[in-house]
Amino acid sequence: MQDAFAADRAAFARGRKVGIPEGIPAGTRIAPERRRGRGAGINPTGRFEPFARSLEDDGWDVLDELPAFRTEVQVEAPKTIITRNTSPDISFDRSVNPYRGCEHGCVYCFARPTHAYMGLSAGLDFETKLFAKPNAAQLLERELSKSGYEPRTIAIGTNTDPYQPIEKERGIMRQLLEVLEAAQHPVGIVTKSALVTRDIDILSRMAAKGLVKVAISVTTLDRRLARAMEPRAATPTKRLDAVKALNAAGIPTMVMTAPIIPGLTDHEIERLLEAAAAAGAREAGYVLLRLPLEVSQIFKDWLLRHYPDRYRHVLTLLRSMREGRDYDAEWGKRMRGTGPYAFQIKRRFEIAAGRLGLNETRLKLRTDLFRAPKPEGGVQLALL
Template sequence: MVDDLTQRHNRTPARAAISNPDVRFDRYTARAVDDGWHQDEDLPILRTEVSEERARKIITRNNSPDLSFGQTINPYRGCEHGCIYCFARPSHAFLGLSPGLDFETKLIARPNAAEQLHKELSSSRYEPATIAIGTNTDPYQPIEKTRGIMRDIMQVLSDFNHPVAIVTKGTLIERDIDILAPMAAKGLLRVGVSVTTLDPKTSRAMEPRVPQPAARLRTIARLTAAGVPVRVMVAPIVPALTDHELEAILEASSSAGAVAASSIVLRLPQEVAGLFQDWLQQQYPDRAKRVMGRIRELHGGKDYDPQFGKRMTGQGEWAAMIKQRFKLATRKLGLDRSLPDLRTDLFARPPQRGDQLSLL
């Protein structure tokens, strides 16, 4: 339920979550109560806090059957973009932090990420395979502007001629075109840009600190102009809220230069279900019941069904209709194609200090 004290005081501008659910691993719960000393004074605005951790391992591997990548990197934990629908929110609980406001405001940077990546790629046991970045939290979220961790990571990957697939909503990716474009020219890079809605008001409510839709379309155009292949990701599709925009998003993205497309329906794992419903009641009370009814229809009567093969597409008539609309629209726009596999044959460890020089 919504924390009444948090809601009463306007201390969370440009945040999507309106509460801080308990950490599911904790034995104890916390509740805000009025102790009688309240004098109608506003609590201070909730600011973003950034702490640091030194990564002992930076490449994470997975074997999920419905994911297209086998290894990934996360430069940051938590995400200031604050998308209310973010499926990564529950991962904050593993840090002893809430998937709610903590996920948006208590971030963790990994300043030695590039150094550790260099070490792991230099291992004689390492075998190159595409690394996905942005699959959990966004590498181009606002704090990257000052931290530059993602740029350092990309420089290491470039030095090793290592293939990488990036997913982002952040226009800050344009800063790194000087690294991205040469990698793309070698067949080492592709980018997925997520566009959830074209409506600025809906976007600001759902994704409060994400660049506006028009800005993301301009980013697609600038990346494309630099020779970077871009896939538009219509994700997530929110039933009864953004699903009517599917064709318009695809058309606008195609016009901007996107060469492929994908889509994922809304999924609400763990604490995300409660956070999303609280947000829905606050932002769209007139359609909250309809939205949740459609979501439960997608997931067999539940808020979420985590089964592989179903969790990203849903099931039932509405899911089938969305699939057909997506198929027809992408075929019409020429977006119904898979991007070629990224190259691994160019991978090479750069010379290290102390290495014997080649006589060739």
């Protein structure tokens, strides 16, 4: 078994066509020139589709004529915008996502499988076939104005990044912030983009009232690794610069060292927290690498392409924290894992955070300032 894997790995490194180990579908690997600047290297058919499609070389060079993957944006018109959840291991019960899919292309993104609900692939489709929700702000205002609405922190950026590149043109996230500021509604933001600093004017006003917290995700300080793993996200340096800028504007900021990848990024835990504290972060958190559904095969293919020498080591460590599996979705385990290695990561994080003065207090956002937006039609309509 080990010899077969070594041969497979060596052949892959030389660029030959080989079988892909560990359940990665054959015929789904995309030529490098077609996926340049992207995270995923495969584009498997969505799991709900009745037929699976794959690319095969029949000797006629047809594959060479296929175009490169380009970013395409379609308009989605949802009827509601606030998503509810009852998960006991996350700190919010509602979220908003202005976009579906994410151009950052983070190869480990746990949200990739959601593209299957659109009849698309969790691979390259997820980072090239995007959906924008231009009516998101209007929907949010309408839902906040409903009778009986009880305000709690709305999380934005929990599924796909609200500040991904297309936000520069679309501006949907800024429109959402304008609605939330007008209603004095608390919001928590998670992003890997320095574009968040564009909205410092709104965020600083909300921060002065205790209505906002921003979490910047920094997975590694290694720029080359970040480029391969998160190809269209901001560089680690720019993310830390964003933490500094937000902190200077009085906006509470935390750093998420998420995900921690055993055998690849876990050696950076202390350095990441030191950089976060130096940039002015007040809180920090982490999540262990999660590989649900299609993400497992996408990450394995990426790891085999970029770090073939660490392939077995990374997966062995990960499975040691997931009871021998690639992923355990059980609440209470999915974010942290179990076992000695997971405990070691937890203690290293806690010790480093304590030494640096991180997480001494946890900011709780205010809800008592909330003022429901006036419904369309004003007072007369509200009386009906």
